[in-house]
Amino acid sequence: GENVEQHPSTLSVQEGDSAVIKCTYSDSASNYFPWYKQELGKGPQLIIDIRSNVGEKKDQRIAVTLNKTAKHFSLHITETQPEDSAVYFCAATIYKYSTLTFGKGTMLLVSP
Amino acid sequence: SAVISQKPSRDICQRGTSLTIQCQVDSQVTMMFWYRQQPGQSLTLIATANQGSEATYESGFVIDKFPISRPNLTFSTLTVSNMSPEDSSIYLCSVVIDSSSYEQYFGPGTRLTVT
Numbered sequence: 001g002e003n004v005e006q007h008p009s010t011l012s013v014q015e016g017d018s019a020v021i022k023c024t025y026s027d028s029a030s031n032y033f034p035w036y037k038q039e040l041g042k043g044p045q046l047i048i049d050i051r052s053n054v055g056e057k058k059d060q061r062i063a064v065t066l067n068k069t070a071k072h073f074s075l076h077i078t079e080t081q082p083e084d085s086a087v088y089f090c091a092a093t094i095y096k097y098s099t100l101t102f103g104k105g106t107m108l109l110v111s112p
Numbered sequence: 113s114a115v116i117s118q119k120p121s122r123d124i125c126q127r128g129t130s131l132t133i134q135c136q137v138d139s140q141v142t143m144m145f146w147y148r149q150q151p152g153q154s155l156t157l158i159a160t161a162n163q164g165s166e167a168t169y170e171s172g173f174v175i176d177k178f179p180i181s182r183p184n185l186t187f188s189t190l191t192v193s194n195m196s197p198e199d200s201s202i203y204l205c206s207v208v209i210d211s212s213s214y215e216q217y218f219g220p221g222t223r224l225t226v227t
Contacts, residue, residue, distance in 0.1 A: 032214045043116075043204055043218040044155070051214065089154060098143055098208050099170075100216060102154045 002027040004092050006103025013080050014111055021106045023090035024072040030092040033073045034100070035064060038087045048075070051095075080110045114139055114207055116219035124225045125195055132191045133222045135205035140185035143208040146178070149221070150201045158203075161188040195226045 003026040013019050025033075031052035036044035050057045050064045050073065057064050061080075066073040077084055087107050091100040115138040125131050135144065144161040159167040159180055167180035182188040192199050202221040209215070 034214075034216065036218070043220045046113075046215055046217060049214065095214055098214075098216060099145070099157050099160065100155075100206075102156075104154045 002030060002092055002094075002101040004090060004101050004103040006090050006106060008106060009104065010107045010109070012109045012111065015080060015082060017080055017110075019075075019077045019080050019084070019108055019110075021075045021088055021090070021108070022072060023074070023092075023103050024070075025092040025101075026071070027092070027094070028068075028071065029094050032093050032095045033064070033066060034091050035062075035075050036089045036091065038089065038105075040086075044089060077108075080108075082110050082112050084108060085110045113215070113217050114141060114209055116205065116207060116217060118203075118205060118219040118222050120222060121220065122223040122225075124227060127196050127226055129195055130191055130193045131195065131224060132189050133203050133205075133224075135188045135190070135219055137186045137207055139209070141207040141209050142185075142211050144182055144188045145206045145216070146180060146188070146190045147204045147206060147218075148201045149204060155204065158190070161190075161205075192224065195224075197226045200224055200226045 006023045034049035037047045038044045063076045087105045089105045090103040117136045119134045146158040147155045149155045157170045158173045159169040161182040163182045179191045204221045206218045
């Protein structure tokens with residue numbers, strides 16, 4: 001089955017800096033890659049996703065890139081703010097099955 | 113997206129007892145799932161809740177321990193049976209709204225502590 005590796009496990013940045021979180025996946029058939037933000041005491045919130053026919057997607061301060069050949073995808077957050085502090089999870093799936101395999105998560109801490 | 117609610121939001125239970133968690137969606141959805149998130153860990157899929165038929169369980173999860181129902185397109189329940197402290201986790205339901213969409217949305221979770 002699919003295996004998703006996520007790095008780093010923790011990331012501390014200063015407000016205004018950029019943050020990058022990287023994930024690799026093992027199943028070349030995976031074609032959908034969402035990213036979730038989970039704040040303390042809440043369920044995961046879908047923040048951005050990318051499909052395998054796209055190399056990059058951007059939504060305001062966040063962007064995701066996908067390298068199908070290398071089987072890795074990354075989350076980029078620019079101009080970080082304290083409210084970006086949370087645990088971020090990457091995931092992968094084969095679209096028609098929809099069952100997500102998650103990475104282990106990255107705790108992002110943005111200091112004012 | 114969809115508005116997903118779960119009941120209860122949290123509970124403390126005695127070992128050996130069972131707890132049923134409800135997931136309610138504000139609109140009909142094509143797929144519903146149940147995940148477990150152990151303390152400080154990632155999310156692991158328990159099963160896919162199938163409307164009108166038995167749930168599809170992932171490796172390591174069995175129907176006797178985690179019976180699931182999905183009587184219609186907006187509601188599902190997960191029961192955690194014969195609980196032990198190892199079952200202390202956050203249990204999350206998620207939905208895919210329709211067959212043409214990729215996006216999966218999560219409920220707020222049920223925080224279960226077993227003593």
